Amino acid sequence: MAPADKTMFCFCHWGGVNEIGSDGSVTYEGGTTEHFLVNSGVTYDDFKNLVFDRLGIEPLHKLLHFTVKFSQKQLIRLKDQEGVDHLIQFNDDFAHVYVTNDEKALIEKPVVDCTPPVVDIIMPVVDCTTAVVDCTTPVVTRKRRKVVEVEPNETQSEEEEHASENHSASASVTTSCNDAALLAPTAWDEAIVGQGQAFENPDAFRQAVFKYANAKKFPYKYTSNTSKYMLVRCCIDGCQFKLTASHEASTNLFSIKKFVDRHSHSLGDQTNYKPQFRGKMVSSIIKEENLDCPKLPRELCNDSLKNFSIPLTYLQAWRLKEKVKKELEGELEDLFKLIPGFCNRLIEHIPGTVAAWSCKEDSTFRRLFVAYGCSIRGFHAGCRPLIFIDVRHLSGPPEGSLVVASSLDADNGMYPLAYGVVTSEDEDDWLWFLQQLKLVVRDREVVVISDWNGIILSSMDNIFGADNHAHCYRHVQEIFNDFIDTNPDFKLKSQGKETAIRYLNEIAFARTLEAYNNNLAKMRVFRRELYNWVIASGPEHWCNALFKKPRWDWLNSNLAESFSAWSEEESLLQVPKMMEAHCKRLSQILVNRKNDIGNWKSSFSPKIIDKVCENQKVGHDLVATCQSVFEFEVQEQRLGRVLVNLKFSTCTCLEWQMTGIPCPHACRAIALAHFDVNEWVAGWYKKEVQELIYAETMCDVSNLELRCPNEVVTDSSPKEENGDVVLSPRPPIIKKRPGRPRKNPIKPEVRRVKCDIRCSRCNGVGHNRKTCKPTLSIWETHG
16 A cells, blocks of 8 residues: 555656666656656546646547656556555655557557548558557667667567657657647648658648648758758757658659658757747748738737747737738739729729829829719718718828718718828828819718818818818817826816816807806816917817807717728728728628618617607606797706797707707607607608618629739829720838837827916916016005
């Protein structure tokens, strides 16, 4: 029996060989070695499960052997509880356990035919007797001496001994979950099978060697590497691995001539092995496996380690991503010459489409504008005269910006109208984009909501007029925050900043002039500098009370941002690929929106019905009196007396006029008059209007795929295509900027308002409290 309360350090081995040194010591070479602690009294089943769990292998068809302290050369079969007790009793502080295959059970299994699948040629059949056994019984050897076998119970034949030596180093090794080196895909083990295996070309052979070496976990090098002959050896000194291949003139294939798959590695060689990174090989594997190239280098690092067990640095992943992207999408020079033909096909297949592009004087691409005919007709059929414009930086080449324009449908949803690409956001590019957008809008008067930008302001005033341009309030709020944070004249703590932002929100969302003036007075009392900033910022372009044109209570351009958000994936592509992806994506959106109309159970969308019900609930408790058939007076605690006129659909709170949906006061008046509140909702929200907007969807976009770049010839001289003279644009020259690319767009320039310095002691202008000089008369009086 094993002694009580004894704890031992136990080594468990799998897949290697024992070697006897000149001094008679025994060391384990190759394979995998794990360790664990074992206590006396452990059962045989628990001990066996612990061994296989640590090694991470299946116990099926496996045998256990162990050694004792007085004979490290003899393997003893471990098959029951008595063997476990002997292992603990006849070893001191540590013990060795070896896992081998049960050869008798494996012989009963059918032999796998390992003849390599070649390309329609006849090859010699490789002897696959060694492929049946994954890992043979550990063999004790002496370097440069005769082979001494360690027999568990029976001896091996000479053929089995040779198979054991040949296969032990190349066997598939399974590591534990704590091992840092992960395993390559098991299919890579069969990339190199044996002599006679043929490959289509030398590159295919190099790729097979790369896969095989990473699967077997050994470094390799080419001592000869030409298109006619290659010789591959292991980088570890003294290793016998050798692989030769040459070109066959008769079949024009590249075949293996000699394959010696014997390794003499130490345990440290395999433990310290690091997979080799070869960009050309990994990129070809990604294309071969039809894998999607990740958008971010960090994602590629994770995918490479997970799928191929090849760790990559960030720089390696970035270079590999660019290489795969270039190989999958083609050269920029080839892609950009597809833009004219794609624009012409859009105009041809979708009548009424506006697709325009322009080049610089050196024929490099400059800008693009696309508005599909179905979107234009839907906009004029039922969309409100309100356009949102947003700008998103392009992540793919060329460096530039994606400009999107969208409108509102009957469900207050985003309706894509147009998009454009500009390589620079200067005044000329903005003027060109807005001119193209004006062609889409035609003679219809529209309100445009965009960011507060000096270049946009001048261009917008020239095309749509200053009165029709509304500044995005969220953008105004960001500039206001920057003004507070960067102003050297004063500093506000967190609570003071929250108060300033609350006052600014009250100024922006005030509907009446009275409420606007009251909130502006609060800001003036709080901080005169902030009051001056509000006055100088042009509040008539972002305040509800001062803006003269209808914009249906939309102060922000976040609707257009949602349009550019679903275009984010497309913005990572090159411009021609982005055009193709955008066309397919928009086709799906239009079809889905059209199908959603069938889910409307009333004449309005569920979103509008919920808003009406909410206003009815708020107005239910209000007190209303009838002044005439269509005039009502409603009392409210916050606004006091409010007048509602049902004949003209107006309320003195102005909410009804600004939104088109009856406000709580109007809902109370309509209920008092016993009318249906749905009859007083503006026609822009009706189901019939939504059906008109989405009556036409995009045609079959499968006919709009990009042509092969080889079919188009790029030149700076004009070309004739279908009778039209077409210039083929070249990609713009991209200058790599220093440092890491920005993730967030550059913040707009903060408008600073020059404020007069006012003294807090004497309330004078032109100096502060420290520099205040009281008059002599005051000092004499107190003297």
